[in-house]
Amino acid sequence: MLVYSCHGAAKQVTGSCHLIEYNGRRVLVDCGMFQGDRDAERANAAPFGFAPASIDALLLTHAHLDHCGRIPRLVREGFRGRILATSATRELARLVLLDAAGLQEEDARRAQRTNRNGNAPVELLYSLDDALHATDFFEPGIGYDQDIAVAPGIAARFLDAGHILGSASILLALEDGPRTRNILFSGDLGNPGRPLLRDPTPAPAADYVVMECTYGDRPHRSLPDSVAELYQAIRDTVNRRGNVVIPTFALERAQEVLYYLHLGLRDGQLPQQLRVFLDSPMAISATEIFRRHPECFDAHFLEVLRHGDPFAMPGLHFTRSTQESMAINSIDGGAVILAGSGMCTGGRVRHHLKHNLWRERSSVVFVGYAAEGTLARRIIDGASHVRVFNEDIAVRARVWTINGFSAHADRPALLDWLGPAPRRGVFLVHGEYERGMRGMGEALDARGTSWRMPGMGEPIKLG
Known part of the structure; x- marks a missing residue:
């Protein structure tokens, strides 16, 4: 049985985290931090919605905090699997996680210095030691366009997403006897024509696509x-x-x-x-x-x-x-x-x-x-x-x-990336519910493409 569930960036922009369960194996794509107001802080501290120790591998699309920022907490709570990412993402993620931990410790010290009401000390999401320990689980960097064995019956291919240095879309191939099913995670997609990075690799054939739609409702200025x-x-x-x-x-x-x-x-x-x-x-x-x-x-x-x-x-x-x-x-x-x-x-x-x-x-x-x-x-x-x-x-x-x-693809670029190839389903994530997601949904309706917005933690069985 193949089951997909979204544990972050569901009907919202930040906290990207996606779980694939297949033939007794569990693979996570991203484990990001929620960003915004007090609700985001509570979401970061809330239970994951799955047991970290049960995850066999974590595939990281890129090193932005809203895609990698909860990895130290995942490790602290029992994850002992593999972490796979491109070489550049591996370097940048270490930098980002150590910086995030340092800022948390600095904010906690500042809050304690100004604590005049006897409040309990600020509880850190994770410490510098936690962040350092998490980096030990990263394996050597993955190259683009290579098929990598992730777990029995599951292979991954990292494709250039053109978003930030080392960013990737990830194509999962799930083997079931003579049959192979594919699910593609866009990660964050870059705008084509940028001066530093290559354009995103167009979406390959896949049964299902989990697609970001931060700017799914509008084009960018030139x-x-x-x-x-x-x-x-x-x-x-x-x-x-x-x-x-x-x-x-x-x-x-x-x-x-x-x-x-x-x-x-x-x-x-x-x-x-x-x-x-x-x-x-x-x-x-x-x-x-x-x-x-x-x-x-x-x-x-x-x-x-x-x-x-x-x-x-x-x-x-x-x-x-x-x-x-x-x-x-x-x-x-x-x-x-x-x-x-x-x-x-x-x-x-x-x-x-x-x-x-x-x-x-x-x-x-x-x-x-x-x-x-x-x-x-x-x-x-x-x-x-x-x-x-x-x-x-x-x-x-x-x-x-x-x-x-913006380092995110706009609506025309997202549609160009997805291409006209038929898909059994597109899952819209990583976008504002009333703007990016609904706007992209309208565009997919016009194409006759089946789509849905998964709810937080909602298990979706894929045929």
Whole structure:
């Protein structure tokens, strides 16, 4: 019997986690963290919906926190199976998990220092030790387009998803005597035509497809228009003698924005006196990992790499230490600050927002998706005041939202990836229920493709 169940990103965007049960074997695809408000924190601490010790293998599509962030907890609660991922994902996931654990420990220490009511200490989802232990279960990296034995009767093939470095769609082949059934997990799909990474590999033939639909209801703005708007935002802010804060995902988005800043300075589209700060130890380390994985790059970007450093520019500063980060906040204007997290749920960007949101001269530029309930989403939706580190901050800075930089495929790209081939069923996950999921469902109806949105933990028998 073949049974699929969704234990994260069911009728919501984050927490991706999918379970396949077949002939007594259990394979998990992703084990991500829920992100957003207090409900997300409770979801991360809630039972998985399955026994971690019963899982034979975990296949990881990519290293974003909402796809890998609960792995240390999975291991702590009994998982002892194999973890399979591409080489780049394996490196990046270690970086992401250690960073997430460190931030949790830092937040817990801060909460304890300000605890004046005798509240119980904050309970960590996992510690640095847990994160380190979890990385021991990763096997050597998997190459694209190779058939890998996962468990008896189950094989996997990792296909380039073009989303972030090392990202993959995963095709599972399930053998039942002379019959083979296939189920394809899209993972997160990248937008074609990006400057750094290759385009996603089109979906191969498969009986069933589990497909993300973050932007299933709409197209993106064109990339050239988005770059032009980014340059305009920076020029306008510098002319007002303000700072530009760009909440940035450390993996791929930070590197892509750096690349366009490099081009803007080279071509005279940006002020030459501009000071750019990559204020994210994780993004700095990720940039170093990028240089080690040319197998993931677009052919044009590979050629750029051969002729120099595509991220280098005058006035670029990498700030690893806390002291260096704090010093940025003494800059009165003319700085572009890239800091995580992209949804403003943690990391150093919150400090920069605290110092710049209330300043009319400054700007905040969002270049990625912001889930409901996150600080980024509240700012984007027009909040007049937000809470940052338990302090009420007025939002007077100019807010720019430039969605053409998204690392997610838009509706036309998702449909192109899926292709016209008949499928027995498509399961829509990883999208807002009323927007991305319903929008993609309408498009699939127009094609005559059978689809459904699985509920959290709902067992679905597949013929």
